[in-house]
Each structure stands twice: as structure tokens, then as C-alpha cells.
Amino acid sequence: xRKWMLLSxxxxxxVANAANARTAPESPRALFVGNSLIYVGNLPATYAALSQxxxxxxxxxxxxxxxxxxxxxLVDGSVQQALREQRPAIxxxxxxxxxxxxxxxKTACTQSQxxxxxxxxxxxxxGARVFLLGSYQNHPGASAELVKRxxxxxxxxxxxYVEISEALRNASAIAPELQxxxxxxxxxxxxxxxxxxxxLHHAIHGRYPERGFVVDAPIYLxxxxxxxxxxxxxxxxxxxDTPMHIEYSDADVQRINALLQATHR
Numbered sequence: 150x151r152k153w154m155l156l157s158x159x160x161x162x163x164v165a166n167a168a169n170a171r172t173a174p175e176s177p178r179a180l181f182v183g184n185s186l187i188y189v190g191n192l193p194a195t196y197a198a199l200s201q202x203x204x205x206x207x208x209x210x211x212x213x214x215x216x217x218x219x220x221x222x223l224v225d226g227s228v229q230q231a232l233r234e235q236r237p238a239i240x241x242x243x244x245x246x247x248x249x250x251x252x253x254x255k256t257a258c259t260q261s262q263x264x265x266x267x268x269x270x271x272x273x274x275x276g277a278r279v280f281l282l283g284s285y286q287n288h289p290g291a292s293a294e295l296v297k298r299x300x301x302x303x304x305x306x307x308x309x310y311v312e313i314s315e316a317l318r319n320a321s322a323i324a325p326e327l328q329x330x331x332x333x334x335x336x337x338x339x340x341x342x343x344x345x346x347x348x349l350h351h352a353i354h355g356r357y358p359e360r361g362f363v364v365d366a367p368i369y370l371x372x373x374x375x376x377x378x379x380x381x382x383x384x385x386x387x388x389x390d391t392p393m394h395i396e397y398s399d400a401d402v403q404r405i406n407a408l409l410q411a412t413h414r
Contacts (some may be wrong), residue, residue, distance in 0.1 A: 174196055176206040178235055180277075181382075182228055182268070183243035184217040186284055188373055190342035191384035194366035199346045199397075202362035205354065209382035210235060213375055218245045218257075219264040222377070228268055231379050232275040239280070239353065240272040241311075246284035249298045250291065264301050269306040280352060281306070282345065283313035292318050311352045317341060319412035320405070327404075336371050340405070343397055347405050357406045362400040368392040 181193040184315045193209035200207040212227050219242060222228045231237070244261055251258040265281065272279035281303040292314040303310035321329045327340035337345065350358045367386035369375065374387030386393075 152211040161203055162167060174233050175191070176208045177238035179207055179209045179239040179241065180228070180235065180237040181209060181213065181241045181243075182219070182222055183211075183213055183241075183282075184245050185213070185215040185336055185371060185373075186209065186246060187241075187282075188213045188215075188369045188375055189336040189371055190339060191364065191366055191369050192337070192342055192345050194364050195342050195395075195397075196346040196349055197382060198362040198364045198366075198405055199343075199350060199358055199366050199402075202360040203350070203358040205238075210237070210379060211382055212377055212379050214377045215371070215373070215375075216245060217377065218248055218261065219268060220260040223264040225377065227377055227379065229271050232271055232277065233258070233337055235379070236275060237272075237277050240268075240277045241256055241280050241282050241349065242268055242308075243282040243385050244284060244299075244302075246286070247295075248284075250295055258298075263304060265302050265308075266306040269308045273307075279306075279308045280311050280349070281308055282311045282349065285314035302399060309352055311348050311368065313345060313348060316348065316409055316412055320344060320408040323408055323411065324404070331371060339395060339397075343401060343405050344409070347402065347409065351409075357409070358402055359399070359406075361402050362395050363394070363396045368395050 179196065181187050187193065188211065195209045197207045197209040208373035212222060212231060222345045242265060248261045269279045281299060283296065283299045286295045295314050296312055300310045317329065328338040329340045330336065330338045347358060369386065369391060
């Protein structure tokens, strides 16, 4: 009799655990859409790890390709499909650097503004909070003009703008010893990826994060092997030599916080 009671208890526990697993809420999803400014350093995975460490569990996905423009994603329908199938709570859009400066011509600006407006509308209609994450320019005049035009495009699309270019320029002037850029001198290095993630966290939650974190995910280089297929941020990388780990300490996070707050005064 005792044996059967024990067996029944084990079965009941297994069934209860399975039921709890089925009903446990999934973490909210974030969808990042853009180009190499997003995937180099894996901003989506970095933001998810930062968010998790600071009390906001999150699962990040991305639709990215080197040199891609938002108009291309509007035309191919990949973002709209991801919105229908994945139902992200947050959508982060980033345009190719220089496109909103009308490079190579004015058509680039027009297409970018229209695509941003359409993708923002699609995101809102699906229930997501949509943000425009800024790109960056090194030259002071180009940086100021880029921020002006990105802010205007975000306002036209009726979404918040997360400014990067001037924040980066000012922070890197104060702390030039940090690794702001990749070895190629153009793409994000670890410090810039962290700055992006912190700026996003502040825009989304209204506060700066406090805790450091570990990213156990591909830390993509400029040559990534990625295409425009929807991908989980922590999915195995196409190229076997992709680094798979980076750690940001509490001190790293607090240093970038301090730099951002100093430049916002």
C-alpha cells in the first residue's frame, strides 16, 4: 500500500510540474531590425542579458544583414511576418549609417522615412513598443546633423528616438581608452555595444541599469555569415570562429552610466 501511495505521489508531482511548465509565462520578446551596427558585438543578446540581470527577463531576436536598409525590410515583408508570428513586446529599428543624411542621394532619405513610418505603424498595430535606435558619425558637424534628422524621422513616425551619435562622441572624448570601436575602426566595439544597450534600457524603462552581466551568445564580428532570416540572438552562429562570450562587470555598466549622465547635463 505504501509503495502505491509513493508511486501516486510521484506521478502527481510529475503531472503538476509538467502543468506548471506549460503555464509558466514566457519572457517578453524584443525584435531588433537593422544592419551590422546591430549585429557586430550582438547588441540584441547584450541587451537581453543586461535586461535579465537588472530584473527584466527578455528574449531577443533579430533580422539583420550587413549594409541593410529599413526600406529593404519593408519591401521583403520579413518584419511584418515576424510581428505576426512572434508578437514582440519591443521593436528596435536602426537605419544604415548615413541613409538619413541622404547618402548617396535624396531618394535614400525619402525611402528611409517612409519605411520607418510604415514599420513603426505595423509594430504599434501588433501591440509592440517601437523605438528608433540612432546610428553615428565621427565628424562633429555630421554627427549633429545626423541626430537632428534621426530625431525628425522618429517624430514623423511617432516613436521614441534613442540617440547614440552625440552620446558616443562625447563619452569617447572623456574616456578614449575604452574600446569604442571594433578593430576595423568603424563598427561597434564592446564599449559602444554596452552604451547602446544602456541607452535602450533607459529609453524603455526610464532608468539606468545597475548590474553587470555575462553574454553567452555569439559576439559577431563584421564578417558574420548572417543573412536576413529571423534569428534568436543566442542561436549558434553561421561561422565557427565567432567568439561566444563576453562579460560586462558592475563597474563597466556604472562607468558608461556616469559618462552618459555627464554628457546629458
